[in-house]
Amino acid sequence: MGTAVRTNAAPAWHQRRVRIYDREAPLGYLLLVPTLLVLGIFLLYPFLFGIWLSLTDSELGNLGNFIGLDNFRFEWRNTDGVFYTAVVNTFLYTGITTVFKLSLGLVMALLLNQAFPFRRFVRAALLLPYIIPTVLSYEAWRWMFDPTFSVVNWLLVNTHLAAYPGPNWLGVPFNAMAALMIVNVWRGTPFYAIAFLAGMQVIPLDLYEAARVDGATRWQQFTSITLPMLQPVLLVVLLLSTILTFADFQGPFVLTNGAPYNSTQLLSIWAYQWGIPGGAISLGAAISLVLFPLLTFVVAGVLFLLRRPE
Amino acid sequence: MASVTYEHVTKKFSADTTAVNDLSLEIRDTEFMVLVGPSGCGKSTALRMLAGLEEITAGQIKIDDQVVNKMPPRDRDVAMVFQSYALYPHMSVFDNMGFGLKMRGSTRTEIETRVKEAGRILRLDKLLGRKPRQLSGGQRQRVALGRAIVRQPRVFLLDEPLSNLDAMLRVQTRIELQKMHQRLGTTFIYVTHDQVEAMTMGDRIAVMRDGVLQQVAPPREIYDQPVNMYVAGFIGSPRMNFLPVTISDHEAKASGFELKLPEAPGVARGILGIRPEHFLPNVSEEDTAIELKVEVLEVLGADQYLYGKIGSDDLIARVDPALKVSIGDRVRLAVNMKRLHLFDAETEKAVF
Ligand SMILES: Nc1ncnc2c1ncn2[C@@H]1O[C@H](COP(=O)(O)OP(=O)(O)O)[C@@H](O)[C@H]1O
Ligand SMILES: [Mg+2]
Numbered sequence: 001m002g003t004a005v006r007t008n009a010a011p012a013w014h015q016r017r018v019r020i021y022d023r024e025a026p027l028g029y030l031l032l033v034p035t036l037l038v039l040g041i042f043l044l045y046p047f048l049f050g051i052w053l054s055l056t057d058s059e060l061g062n063l064g065n066f067i068g069l070d071n072f073r074f075e076w077r078n079t080d081g082v083f084y085t086a087v088v089n090t091f092l093y094t095g096i097t098t099v100f101k102l103s104l105g106l107v108m109a110l111l112l113n114q115a116f117p118f119r120r121f122v123r124a125a126l127l128l129p130y131i132i133p134t135v136l137s138y139e140a141w142r143w144m145f146d147p148t149f150s151v152v153n154w155l156l157v158n159t160h161l162a163a164y165p166g167p168n169w170l171g172v173p174f175n176a177m178a179a180l181m182i183v184n185v186w187r188g189t190p191f192y193a194i195a196f197l198a199g200m201q202v203i204p205l206d207l208y209e210a211a212r213v214d215g216a217t218r219w220q221q222f223t224s225i226t227l228p229m230l231q232p233v234l235l236v237v238l239l240l241s242t243i244l245t246f247a248d249f250q251g252p253f254v255l256t257n258g259a260p261y262n263s264t265q266l267l268s269i270w271a272y273q274w275g276i277p278g279g280a281i282s283l284g285a286a287i288s289l290v291l292f293p294l295l296t297f298v299v300a301g302v303l304f305l306l307r308r309p310e
Numbered sequence: 311m312a313s314v315t316y317e318h319v320t321k322k323f324s325a326d327t328t329a330v331n332d333l334s335l336e337i338r339d340t341e342f343m344v345l346v347g348p349s350g351c352g353k354s355t356a357l358r359m360l361a362g363l364e365e366i367t368a369g370q371i372k373i374d375d376q377v378v379n380k381m382p383p384r385d386r387d388v389a390m391v392f393q394s395y396a397l398y399p400h401m402s403v404f405d406n407m408g409f410g411l412k413m414r415g416s417t418r419t420e421i422e423t424r425v426k427e428a429g430r431i432l433r434l435d436k437l438l439g440r441k442p443r444q445l446s447g448g449q450r451q452r453v454a455l456g457r458a459i460v461r462q463p464r465v466f467l468l469d470e471p472l473s474n475l476d477a478m479l480r481v482q483t484r485i486e487l488q489k490m491h492q493r494l495g496t497t498f499i500y501v502t503h504d505q506v507e508a509m510t511m512g513d514r515i516a517v518m519r520d521g522v523l524q525q526v527a528p529p530r531e532i533y534d535q536p537v538n539m540y541v542a543g544f545i546g547s548p549r550m551n552f553l554p555v556t557i558s559d560h561e562a563k564a565s566g567f568e569l570k571l572p573e574a575p576g577v578a579r580g581i582l583g584i585r586p587e588h589f590l591p592n593v594s595e596e597d598t599a600i601e602l603k604v605e606v607l608e609v610l611g612a613d614q615y616l617y618g619k620i621g622s623d624d625l626i627a628r629v630d631p632a633l634k635v636s637i638g639d640r641v642r643l644a645v646n647m648k649r650l651h652l653f654d655a656e657t658e659k660a661v662f
Pocket of ligand 1: 323328354356
């Protein structure tokens, strides 16, 4: 009785407020607002602005006029003679490094998932490529790839894997592309390894015990338990990594910046070169948006594979 | 089909954790052996050493006449049902059950025949295409059993396979397991903390405590002739009454009564053991009678339990529910002297 009286005595505004808190749907949207705001400001606005730029003839410091798809047409027709090299290189760069990062990351995670001394220490050390400021580490790599004064060729020559003076890493098209990929794999593998390790650690140990009693060898345990149980993590990592590698800029920029003779040109660098030093920001925007529809399909495909089975 | 022998088997996880201590136990071919004891007493460890999932610190385990200490699990030809079931979540029921055969390189048709056969026995025929998460607890448990049956192993190991089921299903599955044991004619080693499961299922029961085997015997014998107070207290529900007594010659004196022992035990201080069900309500002249002051009554239809005090000792007695008793009454009960136990107060070992 007493409670009922007190509720009736509460002011109307108070009751209305309480009712909003009680109803799930409005409250849910209310709580979403801050997130949407942040996403809108920091993701959506730059993205839409980029699209708009690509449809104009803007230059650095000078917002231009709408010109439709002219920028895209310019590149489709390969007017600058480099665009298709950049597309092919971007696919090669992403595809080949992903295969290596995936397999090396998997092997690394498997090793780190074993019991051995200083395990924590080694696991932490895995993150080193992430902790070093990127420009610093890429400059270090550039130095290491120096044909005459560097450790890589010194090792290759002294172990008789290569004849003196060793390969010209960054000066020859094929070698330069290989060098870019090596550095990308070096930097990207720990991410795979750590994600896989986390994924492996939540696989219940009794599944392995059951499999051992059922007669599975180590390899069979890996293929019938570890891999399938790792599949969701694997897909997410693959997705993130593919997107990030497609757009990778820093390493290739520091190491070759497209040289020699545009042979290591990637879309990200080509967009930058047109847009910033070249001043044609609208063309740069168009180049970086070329792969957007394709990436959307990749993302949609992976998200489809990841959906929860009923 | 095989026999299993533990010879002085010890398992230490670290210097001060001895999970199994000098276990010697022989399990006969086709026997249903139950390892029972409270949680943490080393039952699972004993089973896992046999399966090859734990290393043996000392001693040896034999399957038939072959020492298996160093043999990898896949070569031992034993199947295990885990307490958690450990079903492979990404595989269908069919693939879960056929996994062991597939690993051993059986042909597709052979796998199909044996899985279907097991599915029929376990009433899983309609569920073979489902994933484990789409099954109820009882169905999952049957899949775990099916995975073991399909392999037709030499020995079945079951680690508390019923503990995740509700009470009704547990009783039902208990009976099915016994039938299955009879049908398969394979050696079963069954681990449980539940003394009712142990009593109802085992051909023999091995009672463990803190890694040490206490007694191995058929259920009847464990119940009638427990070797020590621990076994006496662990088997039977409600628990056996323990009443400290001082003894001179044939006379045992408890806090609330005295009685004449059938034989002179040769110890000065003992513990009398009387199971709640071993009281007789109709007291005649020659019976040894006690007088129980009733504090709590439990009527369970077929039984009536009286909880009370005799002298300063607590006592539980099971009596005919027809007996009219109210709280506060003093009830005279005769002790069934044929079922009386006496333990040495020092060693807790049974005197008789
Ligand atoms: N992997 C392990 N590492 C350390 N101690 C363990 C391990 N497994 C079991 N133990 C210890 O060994 C003892 C027996 O465990 P267990 O065999 O699982 O008992 P039960 O199955 O009878 O409950 C317990 O004290 C437990 O803490
Ligand atoms: Mg256990």
